[in-house]
Amino acid sequence: AAAQDWRGWNIHVEGYPNTVAMDRFAELVEEKTDGEITLQMFHGGTLGSQPDAIEQVRLGGLAVGNFNLGPIGPIVPEANVVSLPFIFKNVEHMFRVLNGEGGQMIADGMEAKGLIPLAWYDAGARSFYNGDGPIASPEDVEGMKVRVMNNDLYSGMIAEMGGNPSPMAFAEVYQALQTGVVDGAENNWPSYESTGHYEVAPFFSVSEHLIIPECLCINADAFNGLSEEHQAAVREAAVESAELQRELWAEREAASRETVEGAGVTVNEIADKAPFQEAMQPVYETYLAENPDLRPLVELIQSTD
Amino acid sequence: MSDAQEGTAATDSGSGLDRLLDAIAALCRFITGVSLVVLTVIFGWLVFGRYVLNATPTWVEQAALLLVMVIAFLGAAVGVHEHTHLSVSLLRGLVPAWLRTVFVVATDLLLAGFGLLMLIYGGQLTLFKWGSLIPLIGLPEGLRSLPLTVGGGLIVLFSLAHLWRVVQGRDLRRDTIE
């Protein structure tokens, strides 16, 4: 087959676990296809925002991308299920689901929209942080202005706890936390650290309410057009890069946690998450009423051990 | 900001076509003006809701981005009709008149071509994204590219009409705001 030059997208900066893993993926693809496929990675989101890059991969302008399933949700209904708060018990549970039938259902949904997930990456769990004091129960969120990403599920989650969900551009959050435009936000350990949010919101409560996986995606036509050997090679490369990513992610999470704790952040472990999970019942009910087709997938995930 | 450049209807003699184009431009100005006022008011409502009611209207941010698309692309089309876009007129001032006419014609053709591509590919983009919804306001994602599509169509219209006037020797203006 003729040589192919691919381009890839990744939002993270140099040195980040995903960046290292995507670079490794590029190397492996080239190696395993004897240089017949080359991949040029563009890190730091320099070729566009995540929703834009998803569109670019779907349209074939880019061959591959490392995407969070959050922004894929509005396009692929099955992928939006992972944005339900507390749907996964923990990261290991999430990977068990993704490696099983649940993962296949999500992958099929994505392929119908021109994206094939080659492997799943870890993005940890998202927890709440704020400036006023630890959050131990849903009541502590009452009346709090919490910055959320753009998704009805996330805003519904805060609203059900009695808080005030405030969508806001990511770049504005640091200042908003500092001046009090919002009281809190939520993210994983590495982002909490690298954005400096811990400097202005030094209470981190380990709610782990959202565990949203990431995927290494490829344009469906690009992948289906490959020979069988090349398809296998590309998949292998993706799986190996994902193994590396998960390893680096674990290290990075620990390092970030150490950094922020060293800077004086108060970490509040939540012993009993049941009250939070119970508060989410209306979110699930509304969601399933609006998306009855997705009930089997939700139940499948909940019944996976 | 004097009013000297205010209301530069692009026509010097009012043919029917010119009047029609002026009316379309006026309609666009009305739509973009209303968009600006609405944009300002909903931001006031956003802050009021978050700070006073402690209930942030979550739709404002996304709605605002859509309104800006309308202002930008319809406004840009009106700008083509009224010749208000920033451009560099240095060389046009230096060359002989016939070459200047060539430049003006070439610019009109380039603009018409670009407008046509906006119309075609903006339209495709709109259809491509129509199926997915913008989170928090629940409107089709395709609405985001609709203003570019419509603006593109208008740019074709306005620049070809200008070309027509140039051919008739009625209008050579394609200058910067001054």
Next chain:
Amino acid sequence: MGLLVLLGLFGLCVLIGTPVAFALGISAIAAFWYEGLPLMIGFQRIISGINVFSLMAIPFFIFAGELMFHGGIAIRLVRFAQAAVGAVRGGLGIVNVFSSMLFGGISGSAVADISALGSILVPVMKEKGYDADYAVNVTVTSSIAGIIIPPSHNMIIYAIAVGGGVSISKLFLAGVVPGVLMCLCLAAAAYLVAVKRGYRAERFPGWTAMALSFVGALPGLLTAVIIVGGVLSGVFTVTESGAFGAIYAFLVTLLVYRAITWENFRLAVRQSVRTTSMVMILIACAAAFAYMLTFYQVPARMVGLLTGLTENPIMILLMINVILLILGMIMDMAALILICTPIFLPVAASVGVDPYQFGMILLVNLGLGLCTPPVGSCLFVGCAVGRLPMEKAVRTIWPFYFAILVALLLITFVPAISLTLPRLLGL
């Protein structure tokens, strides 16, 4: 070759007088086509260029400025400013620079700064007999203060680009002295140019006249108080404050001055929309252009071309400045911070430059790029609110570029300018 298509077609379009926005768009789309990329993505880039929340400051502050102009606030500000600083040559130019310094203390964005101050001060300065190009030049160049003087979301982007280990509070503190230094250099330039052009100083009108003009201008001056106070107390963000500026200006002209008529309001809306759309279409098309520059890996190629030529630390730092300046001229800021930091920071560190100081060098360089043709959002806004063709503004902007370059060289070669304040405060 594709890069040649992009740059060549752009140059050709600009020369024959195609509006700069469309010259950017046409050449970018041509390059998309040349590379066999889906053209839909080209138009996606154009849309995404303005699908940016922080750009919302542009329409708001422009609208506020127009309302103040048509509603009689601006003229009262002129009278007061004239009474207060009319006795100094170039007084309004200097006021302009220091307003940017103060506003820079609340906004992190040069575009917010120039939309806010430019929309008010440029018409005021023109009214008082300053040349339009002088007014635009001063406003455009001093708007970079917003990036350097904390807070600044560009510094947060830089901290993220470094990849951790950089404290944002310390970075913010590091920006204070360089920002002030830059403003002092610009104020000096504003004064010298004013003297050279023979702007006349007026007699001080006396304290009574000044007090009277102050009272008249008070509701207008309160706009600034409301914006600054609202942001600092957490009522709204800088972007949102622009909408409040507009609403407040409308209420003042309606209720206090009773100067707004339906006709005036319509005019203010119309002018605002016109200016906003001019600027937005430029920023939109510039985004497609920047995508292709990134696609062709122009930043990395330039570094490859120019580094390795020398080992001399001073030459290396100068080289970094030159490369950043050139890149800043053709691409916009956030992408460049993310692209250039990992390339340059290790080089700079190898000659002993601290990441905090390097952040300042990077931001001033890229900030200057916002004021230069062909791609510079601050220059776009400045020319749009000043109703001035770009080449006219650029022809006389050199003294102000020079002032920034002086500040830049000091920041590059005197680490203490950036590092002393954080050290004194124990960070």
